[in-house]
Amino acid sequence: MRYSQMFLPTLKEIPSDAEVISHQLMxxxxxxxKLTSGVYSYLPMGYRVIRKVEQIIREEMNRAGAQEIFMPTxxxxxLWKESGRWNFYGKELLRFRDRKDSxxxxxxTHEEVVTDIVRNGVKSYRQLPQNLYQIQTKFRDEIRPRFGLMRCREFSMKDAYSFDIDTVNADLSYQKMFAAYNRIFERCGLKFRPVEADTGSIGGSYSHEFLVIADSGEDGMAxxxxxxxxxxxxxxxxxxxxEQAVDVSSFLTREEIHTPEVRTIEEVCAFLQVRPENVIKTLVFSADGVPVAVLVRGDEEVxxxxVKNYLGCDILEMAMDDMIQAAAGSPRGFVGPIGIKCRTLxxxxxxxxTxxxxxxxxxxxxxxxxxFERDFKVAAFADLRVVRESDPCPRCAGGIHFARGVEVGHVFKLGTKYSKAMKAIYLDKNGKEQYMVMGCYGIGVGRTVAACVEQYHDDNGIIWPLAIAPFQVIITPVNMNDQDLAAAAENLYADLSSQGVEVILDDRDERAGVKFKDADLIGIPLRVTIGPKNLAAGNVEIKNRKSGEINILSVEEVKKFILGAIRQL
RNA sequence: CGGGGCGUAGCGCAGCUUGGUAGCGCGCCUGCUUUGGGAGCAGGAUGUCGCAGGUUCAAAUCCUGCCGCCCCGACCA
Structure with missing residues (x-):
C-alpha cells in the first residue's frame, strides 16, 4: 500500500480524554x-490488526476441533427468561422492544442461543462432543467504559462453547481450549499467564483467566x-x-475500656496504643439477607x-446499619464477636x-x-482475606509475587448450569436422558490488541509483534524527489508485494524525519530506509523497530532477510 | 448511582471572573526555499463557541434546564 493513498490519520498530540497508553497510541x-462512550470505529490500520488476531484465533480454534458459526446480535x-438470566443479568444487558412490542x-454473551441450537440439533451421545465458536460483536452496557479498547461497551469477542456427555469429557474439552489459548497468545507474541479465577456471574465451577502482563492492567495476579x-x-x-498449642496461662484478664468516638482500626490503635495485628476487625455482611460476621486481623482486608464462595450465597453485601444494630446491639465501629447474634466466621x-x-x-x-474459646467461639476458621505479597505460596509454601495484567481470555467449566435450565438433554448408551456438560471460552479481540500495545511500546509509539502487525515492512525513501531513491523504493516495493509481504511504501513528499516519526508511531516491525549514500553503494538500511538494530545490506540481501523473518511466523 | 472535571476550528488549548460580536499553537490549502529524526518564509481556508430557553441595546461570557464526554469510587465475564 502506498502511504500517500492510505487513510491513516495520525495525531501529533495526545487526545485529552485518553488516559492509558494503548488508548493514546491507538x-x-x-x-x-471513538463514536460515543465505549463504542469505537476501527480504521484501516486498526482493523488489519484486529483481523490478524482473529485469524490466529480462528486457526487455533479450528485446529483444536472447534467449528465456526455465527449467531445473532x-x-x-x-431464551434469557428460560435460563433465568433475564432478571439476573443487570443493566449491562441492553434490553429493548421491537415494533411488535416483543x-x-x-x-x-451467547450461552442461551448456542444452548438452544445444540439442544435442538443434538439428541444422542453419538453426536457429542461438540465445540462451536464464533467471532462476533458483543454489547455490554458497562457502567463505566474506559481506557479505549480495554473496556468497551461494543467489542469483538471470540466465544466458544463445548458440549460433552459427562464431566470427564468436559474436562478434556476444557484442557483442549486451555492449550489452544496458550498457543493463540503465544502466536500473538504476548507475555501472558493463565491464572485461576473466580467464575463470577457466568457461573460454573472452575475457570482460568489469561492475563497479559501489563502494569496498567485492571486485574492483579499472584x-x-x-x-x-x-x-x-x-x-x-x-x-x-x-495450629499451635494454646498456652492458656498467657491469657490476660479481659477488660472493657471506654473508647468514645473511637471506631476505625487506626483510631483504636492510636487510642489503646496497640498495633493493628492485635486487633480483631469484625465486619457484618448480609448474605442473601441473613447477617454473618466475618473476623479478620486488623491489618488485613476481607x-x-x-466469603461469598464460602457461604455459597447469591448476594453478599455489607450489612446496613439496622442489621448491624440488630445483630450486635451496637452501632458500626464497636462491633465484636462476643455475644453477637449471628453466624461468625x-x-x-x-x-x-491471643x-x-x-x-x-x-x-x-x-x-x-x-x-478464642475462653471468651467466644466461631463457626469456622477459613481463608477469607485478601492475599498479600508476603504470604507463602498455598501449594509449595515458597514465595509468591504480584503482577498486574489485562484479562484477554477466560475459560470456564460451566457444568450443567445452562443445560439444566434450558433442558439440553441427550440420550446415553442406555437410552437414558442426560444433561450435556458445558464449557465456555472467551477471548476479547480488541482487548488483546490493546493489551499488546500496553506491553509493546516506547516513547515513539507502538511496537507490533510481527505476527499481528498491520503491515510487516515500511519502505522509507528519504527523499521522493530523488529519482534514484524513488525508483529503488518502487522496485523493492513491487518485489516484496509480489512475494506476499505486507508492505507500505512511504511515497509521501515529506522530510525523512516526518516519515520516521510516523513509521515509529504506527509501529511497523521492519523499516527499510533508502538513502543516497547507501544506495550509491547498492545498499539499503533495515531497522528493527523493537531492538533498534540497524543493518546495511544489499537490496537482494534485504529481501532475503525480510522473507526469512516472515517465514518464521 | 455518589464525588470531581470538561464541552470554543481536525487535534491541543486561551478567552468567561469584569457582557461589546472569537483567538493561539499544531494540522490543512497555495507558492518559494529545504530534504536522514515531526523544516523555514510568505499568503490562505476552516467555528450552529454542546443544545434549548431566559436576562440584556448586546451573550462564548450572566441565569435556568437539558445533552454529551472524561476521571475517582461503587459496580461488573
Missing part, C-alpha cells in the same frame, strides 16, 4: 476513533515461581497456618468473593493469636485481652 496511530427475551436484548501456581488476586488462596490470620482487642458490642466501648 488514537494517535490512526487505528481507532439481537436475541429474544424468552422484548429483546443485544447479546452480551504467582509462584517455584511451583507455577498462579491465580487472580481475588481468587488467590492462602494456606491454613499450623476478600468478599472468598474467622479468617486464618486470627489463628494462634489477648486481642475487639469491639464490645456496646457503643463507645472496646474489649482488651480477648481470647
Amino acid at each position: 488514537l494517535r496511530a490512526g487505528m481507532i476513533r 439481537v436475541q429474544p427475551a424468552e 422484548e429483546c436484548c443485544l447479546g452480551p 504467582y509462584c515461581e517455584g511451583c507455577g501456581y498462579a491465580a487472580n488476586l481475588e481468587k488467590a488462596e492462602i494456606a491454613r497456618p499450623e 476478600n468478599e468473593i472468598k 474467622a479468617d486464618y490470620s486470627l489463628m494462634n493469636l 489477648n486481642m482487642v475487639v469491639g464490645a458490642n456496646r457503643e463507645d466501648y472496646h474489649l482488651k485481652n480477648v481470647n
